[in-house]
Amino acid sequence: xxxxxxxxxxxxxxxxxxxxxxxxxxxxxxxxxxxxxxxxxxxxxxxxxxxxxxxxxxxxxxxxxxxxxxxxxxxxxxxxxxxxxxxxxxxxxxxxxxxxxxxxxxxxxxxxxxxxxxxxxxxxxxxxxxxxxxxxxxxxxxxxxxxxxxxxxxxxxxxxxxxxxxxxxxxxxxxxxxxxxxxxxxxxxxxxxxxxxxxxxxxxxxxxxxxxxxxxxxxxxxxxxxxxxxxxxxxxxxxxxxxxxxxxxxxxxxxxxxxxxxxxxxxxxxxxxxxxxxxxxxxxxxxxxxxxxxxxxxxxxxxxxxxxxxxxxxxxxxxxxxxxxxxxxxxxxxxxxxxxxxxxxxxxxxx
Amino acid sequence: xxxxxxxxxxxxxxxxxxxxxxxxxxxxxxxxxxxxxxxxxxxxxxxxxxxxxxxxxxxxxxxxxxxxxxxxxxxxxxxxxxxxxxxxxxxxxxxxxxxxxxxxxxxxxxxxxxxxxxxxxxxxxxxxxxxxxxxxxxxxxxxxxxxxxxxxxxxxxxxxx
Numbered sequence: 001x002x003x004x005x006x007x008x009x010x011x012x013x014x015x016x017x018x019x020x021x022x023x024x025x026x027x028x029x030x031x032x033x034x035x036x037x038x039x040x041x042x043x044x045x046x047x048x049x050x051x052x053x054x055x056x057x058x059x060x061x062x063x064x065x066x067x068x069x070x071x072x073x074x075x076x077x078x079x080x081x082x083x084x085x086x087x088x089x090x091x092x093x094x095x096x097x098x099x100x101x102x103x104x105x106x107x108x109x110x111x112x113x114x115x116x117x118x119x120x121x122x123x124x125x126x127x128x129x130x131x132x133x134x135x136x137x138x139x140x141x142x143x144x145x146x147x148x149x150x151x152x153x154x155x156x157x158x159x160x161x162x163x164x165x166x167x168x169x170x171x172x173x174x175x176x177x178x179x180x181x182x183x184x185x186x187x188x189x190x191x192x193x194x195x196x197x198x199x200x201x202x203x204x205x206x207x208x209x210x211x212x213x214x215x216x217x218x219x220x221x222x223x224x225x226x227x228x229x230x231x232x233x234x235x236x237x238x239x240x241x242x243x244x245x246x247x248x249x250x251x252x253x254x255x256x257x258x259x260x261x262x263x264x265x266x267x268x269x270x271x272x273x274x275x276x277x278x279x280x281x282x283x284x285x286x287x288x289x290x291x292x293x294x295x296x297x298x299x300x301x302x303x304x305x306x307x308x309x310x311x312x313x314x315x316x317x318x319x320x321x322x323x324x325x326x327x328x329x330x331x332x333x334x335x336x337x338x339x340x341x342x343x344x345x346x347x348x349x350x351x
Numbered sequence: 352x353x354x355x356x357x358x359x360x361x362x363x364x365x366x367x368x369x370x371x372x373x374x375x376x377x378x379x380x381x382x383x384x385x386x387x388x389x390x391x392x393x394x395x396x397x398x399x400x401x402x403x404x405x406x407x408x409x410x411x412x413x414x415x416x417x418x419x420x421x422x423x424x425x426x427x428x429x430x431x432x433x434x435x436x437x438x439x440x441x442x443x444x445x446x447x448x449x450x451x452x453x454x455x456x457x458x459x460x461x462x463x464x465x466x467x468x469x470x471x472x473x474x475x476x477x478x479x480x481x482x483x484x485x486x487x488x489x490x491x492x493x494x495x496x497x498x499x500x501x502x503x504x505x506x507x508x509x510x511x512x
Contacts, residue, residue, distance in 0.1 A: 044372040045365040048379040316365040317358070 018111050025100045029258030029303055030251055035062050036304075037311035038254070045315050069250075072243035079140035080240065088138060089241065089248035091131030096255045098124045103262050104179045106272050106295030107287040117178040118170055121263055122163050125218065128256065129155045132227070135249075136237035147236025150322065151227035154217055157329035158224075162214035164337035165207040168344040169200050169267045178266050183284055186273035197275035201268040206340045208268045210333055215260045216310055217329070219253060223317035226325055257307050265302035272299050391499045393472040394455045396486075398494035399446055403467035406441040410459035410468060418452035419459060420445060446488040451481050471497040 009017070039061060043050030051058030076082050102117040104110040114120070129152055136148015170176055173184040181200075188198025201208045217224035228236035238249050265271060272295030281287050320328065372378075380387045389395060406423030422445040427437040460468045471494050478484050486494075504510070 041369065044369040044377075047368050047372050048377045049372075049381065052381060312362060312365065316361045 022097060022100055022111060025103070025105070025262075026097055026255045026259065027251070029262070029300070029307070030255035031062055032304070033254045033258055033307050033311070035059065037308060041308070041311060042315050045312075066247065069243055069247040072246075074243040074245060075240070077140050077240050081138035081140070084134055084138040085240075086245070088131050088135035089245045089252065091134065092128045092252040093248045093255075095124055095127035095131065096252050096259055098127070099256070099259045100262070102178055103259070103266060103299075104182060104272060104295075105299055106292035107284050108289075109272075109292040109295055110179065113177070113179055115175070115177045118166055118176045118181070118267075121178070122159075122166060125162075125260070126155065126159050128252070129159075131252075132237050135241070139237070139240040141240050143233045143235075144237050144239045147227045147229075147233045147239065150233075151220060151237060154220070154224065154227060154325060154329075157326055158214045158217035158333070161210050161329060161333035161337045162218065164334065164341060165204075165210040165214065166267060168204050168207040168337075168340050171341070171344050171348050172200060172203065178263075178271070179284070182266060182271035182273050185270040186276045187282065189277075197270055197273070197277070199268065199270040204268060204340070204344070206336065207344075208264070210337050210340070211264055211268070212306070212309070213333065215257075215264065216313060217325075218260065219257050219310070221257070221310060221314040223313070223320050224325060225314075225319055226322055229319060257310060258303055261303040261306035261310065262299060264306050265299060269302050269306075271302075272296070274298065389472040389474060391472060391502075392470065393474070394457060394470050395472045395474040396450070396470075396476060396494050396497075397448055397453070397457075397460060397491070398469045398471045398498050399448075399488055399491035400467050400469065400495055401443060401446070401488055401492055403465045404443055404446065405465055405467075406443055407464065409462045409464065413458045413462045415456060415458065416452040416454055418449040420447040420449070443488060446491065447485050448491060449485045450476070451484040469495065469498040471495075472499065473497040 035058075039050045039058065051061035054060040054064045076085055099121060101111045102114070102121050104113065132151045132155070133148045136144045136146075136151065139145070139148075169181065173181040175181060175184070185199050186197040190196075190198055190202070220227050227233075228238060233239070238246060241249060272291070274291075274294075276282065276287070279288065406421055408421055411417075411419040411421050421443070423441040423443050425439055426442045428440045430437050457470065460470055473494060476484075476486075
């Protein structure tokens with residue numbers, strides 16, 4: 001990563017850079033998503049202006065909110081399992097940070113580059129279920145417990161179509177390494193024409209749709225917000241949380257939205273790359289160094305588009321009922337994704 | 352699958368509202384900077400015309416929240432006609448409405464037989480201290496200035512005698 005920048009940085013310096021990079025990669029998208037989509041797009045879609053007082057057009061509202069949460073008392077219910085109760089939001093947030101680790105942001109701008117990247121991402125992505133279940137259970141509150149159980153049921157149900165949707169991409173790219181998947185898309189050609197590379201969204205469109213729907217459910221955003229359905233469960237597993245711990249859940253929710261959008265853009269939209277034929281690159285070693293700067297910007301743009309769609313859907317649709325939600329996952333998405341795998345595998349072998 | 356067009360239509364509705372808000376501005380008003388004028392007969396605050404009040408207590412008794420406090424004493428007033436007996440009237444000592452309790456049902460205004468209570472559309476009287484929401488008869492009297500003119504009677508309506 002660092003050797004390309006033509007400066008020698010000691011190991012602790014690299015580690016520090018990675019930590020800072022990880023924080024930026026998680027918190028910057030989360031903040032942007034919350035301000036741009038949750039505050040502004042949602043308000044405009046409801047014909048109001050949203051926060052306007054803090055900073056120009058309310059752009060400092062996020063800091064005001066964080067300040068507000070930090071001031072609040074960190075309440076632990078009397079009957080709660082205090083230690084577990086306190087750990088739960090940390091588990092959720094940490095799973096997000098662990099998730100960003102495998103995402104490549106440029107030819108050399110990655111945190112780790114290991115060959116089972118997709119596998120790792122999907123595995124770590126489901127760690128947050130534990131945090132949520134634990135939060136619901138340890139709160140000693142019926143609403144929290146119900147919310148936690150609903151969340152667990154939902155996340156497990158939608159984990160499966162998500163994994164299966166990714167399998168199609170893995171088959172097509174022939175690798176589980178996210179860097180290789182990016183390479184496969186940007187060096188690919190469509191019937192000999194390499195003008196836009198070969199983003200997998202073209203052939204794996206079904207997979208892309210399934211993946212985005214599953215992401216929507218994984219993030220418990222409406223229409224899949226059964227676990228935190230505020231009109232029936234107060235706030236689900238977050239009911240008892242206040243102050244900083246609630247803030248951690250909140251950051252976790254939107255940071256995970258950003259990170260899943262990053263993963264989706266790597267898997268389906270070509271990741272950090274631009275079609276290599278534009279500059280005559282053929283392998284990853286030929287890619288110019290400036291892509292390490294441009295790559296993150298490209299990734300960020302793609303992430304904003306995808307989270308924009310996620311939020312747009314969230315603000316538009318009413319909530320699924322629990323049985324509809326489960327039926328949709330098991331009876332529609334999973335068979336569809338299995339069929340997608342079969343077709344992809346057959347086409348891969350035939351072509 | 353037959354529901355798909357509806358889903359896309361739903362996305363179109365929200366996006367359409369977004370575009371309309373960006374182009375034409377929001378339907379809401381940024382309150383402290385800009386104010387919406389309430390309708391003339393809005394239920395903002397209840398004003399008291401002290402001269403009309405006879406301390407009959409109908410309003411205090413009909414109030415669901417018991418937020419009206421009335422105290423009065425009897426006193427003699429000059430006779431209506433010369434040589435007559437002095438009249439006995441109720442003089443208001445205290446007429447308070449606690450707006451921390453009031454739920455703006457308007458029963459007191461309806462029930463008042465002497466037209467002493469009126470609705471005013473004025474709504475900006477929040478206070479930092481809850482105790483200051485108890486408006487006494489002087490303050491309630493001041494609200495009378497904000498009470499709009501009664502709308503003209505309909506054609507052919509029975510005139511008040």
